Structure formats: C-alpha cells, structure tokens
Amino acid sequence: xLAIPTWTGIICLDFLVLCTIPMFKSSKHIWRWWLxxxxxxxxxxxxxFLENECFFGALIGFKGDLKFQAHAIxxxxxxxxxxxxxxxxxxxxxxxxxxPDVHMEDVKLEPDWQRxxxxxxxxxxxxxxxxxxxxxxxxxxxxxxxxxxxxxxxVGIGRDIVGSTIMWSKCFDxxxxxxxxxxRLARAHxxxxxxxxxxxxxxxxxxxAKRFMNAPTSADSAWSNSKGSDTIILLxxxxxxxxxxxxxxxxxxxxxxxxxxxxxxxxxxxxTCVIWSIRTTCAxxxxxxxxxxxxxxxxLGYKAIAAHCLQxxxxxxxxxxxxxxxxxxxxxxxxxxxxxTPKVLNIRLWACEMNEDHIGHVARLSxxxxxxxxxxxxxxxxxxxxxxLFRRHLEKKTN
Numbered sequence: 001x002l003a004i005p006t007w008t009g010i011i012c013l014d015f016l017v018l019c020t021i022p023m024f025k026s027s028k029h030i031w032r033w034w035l036x037x038x039x040x041x042x043x044x045x046x047x048x049f050l051e052n053e054c055f056f057g058a059l060i061g062f063k064g065d066l067k068f069q070a071h072a073i074x075x076x077x078x079x080x081x082x083x084x085x086x087x088x089x090x091x092x093x094x095x096x097x098x099x100p101d102v103h104m105e106d107v108k109l110e111p112d113w114q115r116x117x118x119x120x121x122x123x124x125x126x127x128x129x130x131x132x133x134x135x136x137x138x139x140x141x142x143x144x145x146x147x148x149x150x151x152x153x154x155v156g157i158g159r160d161i162v163g164s165t166i167m168w169s170k171c172f173d174x175x176x177x178x179x180x181x182x183x184r185l186a187r188a189h190x191x192x193x194x195x196x197x198x199x200x201x202x203x204x205x206x207x208x209a210k211r212f213m214n215a216p217t218s219a220d221s222a223w224s225n226s227k228g229s230d231t232i233i234l235l236x237x238x239x240x241x242x243x244x245x246x247x248x249x250x251x252x253x254x255x256x257x258x259x260x261x262x263x264x265x266x267x268x269x270x271x272t273c274v275i276w277s278i279r280t281t282c283a284x285x286x287x288x289x290x291x292x293x294x295x296x297x298x299x300l301g302y303k304a305i306a307a308h309c310l311q312x313x314x315x316x317x318x319x320x321x322x323x324x325x326x327x328x329x330x331x332x333x334x335x336x337x338x339x340x341t342p343k344v345l346n347i348r349l350w351a352c353e354m355n356e357d358h359i360g361h362v363a364r365l366s367x368x369x370x371x372x373x374x375x376x377x378x379x380x381x382x383x384x385x386x387x388x389l390f391r392r393h394l395e396k397k398t399n
Contacts (some may be wrong), residue, residue, distance in 0.1 A: 074129035093142050094143070118139070147325045147328055152325045195241075204226075235264055238256075
C-alpha cells in the first residue's frame with residue numbers, strides 16, 4: 001500500500017493499494033514467497049521524472065503490529081513473545097530490555113536501556129529477514145521495523161487504562177449503590193451512553209460486561225476489548241468523568257485524571273498535524289524546554305497508578321511490553337526535538353489504523369464480486385470509486 005501524504009479525510013485519496021495478496025490458513029508461507037519474488041532493491045534503482053525533477057524510491061520503515069513483524073516478516077528471537085514467567089528474558093528488538101540487567105519498566109528521561117540499543121541483531125545469523133536485503137542502514141537493520149502507535153496505544157495500553165478504571169474505580173458507586181461488578185458495569189455504561197449521546201459520538205460497543213473487560217474473575221487484570229476509535233472515546237469520557245469528582249475522591253484520582261488528560265492530548269495533537277509537523281505550531285512541543293513530552297508524562301502517570309494498584313492488591317494497570325514500545329517512541333521524539341530541524345516527523349506515519357481501514361473498504365468491495373474475475377473487477381471498482389471521491393473532493397474544495 002502506498003501512502004499519499006495529503007490526509008484529506010477520504011481514505012481512498014490518502015492511500016493507494018499497490019497490490020493485494022490472498023492469505024489462507026493453508027498458505028502460511030505465501031508472504032515470504034512473494035517477498036522473494038518481488039525485487040524491491042532493483043525497483044529502487046530506477047528513477048522517475050516529474051516537472052524536470054528526478055525522484056528515487058527509498059525504504060524508510062516497515063510498519064505493522066508486533067506479532068506480524070516478529071513472526072511473519074522477521075523471525076525474531078528477541079521480541080514481545082519472549083517474556084518469561086520464571087526467568088527474565090530480553091523482549092525488545094531494539095534494545096536489551098527485559099533481561100536481569102536492563103528493566104523494561106524504566107521510564108526515566110534517560111533510561112538505562114538506551115545505552116545497549118542496537119547492540120546486536122534480534123535474529124539468528126542464519127535467519128536474516130528478507131527485508132534486510134533492501135538498501136537501508138546496514139549498522140542498525142532492525143530499526144527498519146517501526147513500532148506501531150495504533151497497536152501500542154489505541155488497541156494496547158489504552159485498553160488497559162479503560163478496562164482497569166471501569167472495573168475497579170469507585171467513581172460509579174454512590175452511597176446506596178451495590179458494589180457488585182455487574183451492577184457497577186451497568187451504571188458505568190448508562191453514564192457513558194448518556195455522555196456519548198450528548199457529545200454526538202457513535203461508539204460501536206453496546207454494553208459493558210466482564211467478558212468485554214476480559215476479567216471473568218476478580219484476579220484478572222481488566223482490559224477493554226474495544227476498537228481503536230472506541231478506546232479514544234472511552235478515554236475522553238473517563239477524562240470528563242474524573243474531572244467532576246476530583247474534589248471528592250482520593251488523591252489517586254488526580255493521577256488518573258492527569259494520565260487521561262495526557263493521553264487525550266497526545267492523540268489529538270498527533271492526529272491534527274500533518275506528516276512533517278512544524279515545531280513552532282505543534283502544541284506537544286511546549287514542554288521541550290523541560291526535555292519532556294506528553295508521551296513521557298502519561299507513561300509516568302500510568303506507572304504511578306500501577307504501583308498504587310500493586311500496593312492495594314488490585315489486579316489492574318499491568319505493565320506490558322507495549323508500554324516499553326511507547327517509551328521508545330517517546331525517546332525517538334525527544335531525540336528529534338533536540339536537533340535544530342525545523343520540522344519533526346509525526347508518529348502517526350507509522351500508525352496502521354488507516355491502512356487497516358482502507359483494506360477493510362477494499363475487502364467489502366471484493367465480497368460483492370465473483371471469484372472468477374475478482375482481480376480485474378475489484379481493480380475497476382476501486383478505481384471508479386476513487387475517481388468519484390476525488391471529483392467530489394475537488395468540487396467541495398472549489399466551492
């Protein structure tokens with residue numbers, strides 16, 4: 001898929017499908033076979049001319065969720081799947097975090113896992129990934145595989161924040177209310193439904209239940225099984241709700257509200273900026289003088305809440321590998337802000353939600369076609385739809 005940096009709000013105008021690969025359970029290795037037959041390096045050797053300007057292709061990163069990168073693309077021996085229940089194993093493909101000498105929970109501005117970054121490769125010498133043959137940085141080839149903000153936050157840590165708060169927070173309990181989990185979830189959903197109707201949101205979820213929170217027993221750490229867009233809506237709702245009870249609840253509510261505040265601001269700021277964000281107009285650069293950004297602030301708040309839950313023996317706010325992945329994102333942003341560059345690369349570039357949304361639109365088109373002429377008819381309908389949306393966008397822009 002080719003991304004066109006316009007971000008008009010119309011998915012067919014922002015992304016262009018280059019090719020599709022049918023995947024079946026019986027053809028697990030078709031992806032690796034396709035990479036071997038597609039000569040990307042030779043393609044980048046060619047150039048194209050546009051208005052007397054010569055352009056070359058370059059590979060700057062490969063985005064995807066952790067599971068897809070660790071198993072399908074690069075057979076990594078050091079990834080999130082290496083977490084041990086008995087011994088401490090290294091779990092980061094960029095550094096040695098997770099081992100007995102380097103803790104993955106370190107969230108300082110200058111963490112200890114920053115020193116051993118790119119020390120060795122996260123794969124065996126005889127199992128080099130296929131993308132390693134494409135021209136990139138030969139010193140740090142693992143840096144090609146970017147950390148996805150969408151899977152790390154919206155369907156990652158954001159779910160933990162929402163699920164643990166709704167399950168174990170007493171903000172939904174009044175004086176004469178029962179403390180039953182089922183009753184608390186029912187009251188919480190009633191409040192959320194009323195707030196979403198008032199704010200003109202249309203979430204996909206229909207109810208709160210133990211199954212939705214992935215907490216069938218009281219010993220499980222809850223996390224909401226929500227979509228990425230619903231996770232942001234739930235965070236905005238909790239941010240609004242806790243703002244009303246700060247004066248009547250314990251001090252920990254202040255930490256929770258601050259964490260939700262940073263999460264909402266981080267998501268809003270990155271999704272209102274373009275790919276190259278001008279540092280003077282980006283609101284999240286206001287704290288650069290303190291050598292800190294919003295990504296680090298909510299990290300510290302989450303860790304404080306997790307420590308409080310551990311002290312109170314409440315199974316919530318678990319520390320997971322995706323927290324460490326977002327700490328790498330914060331470190332990368334902080335390093336860019338230390339330079340004199342006039343623009344900063346937005347982390348939204350490596351998010352996958354728009355790609356998955358676009359693939360969903362294309363997949364829905366394919367379900368209406370016969371399998372005998374699927375490729376040709378799908379390409380025709382896709383191009384016709386893109387042309388119609390582009391014409392409509394130009395008419396709206398001129399008017």
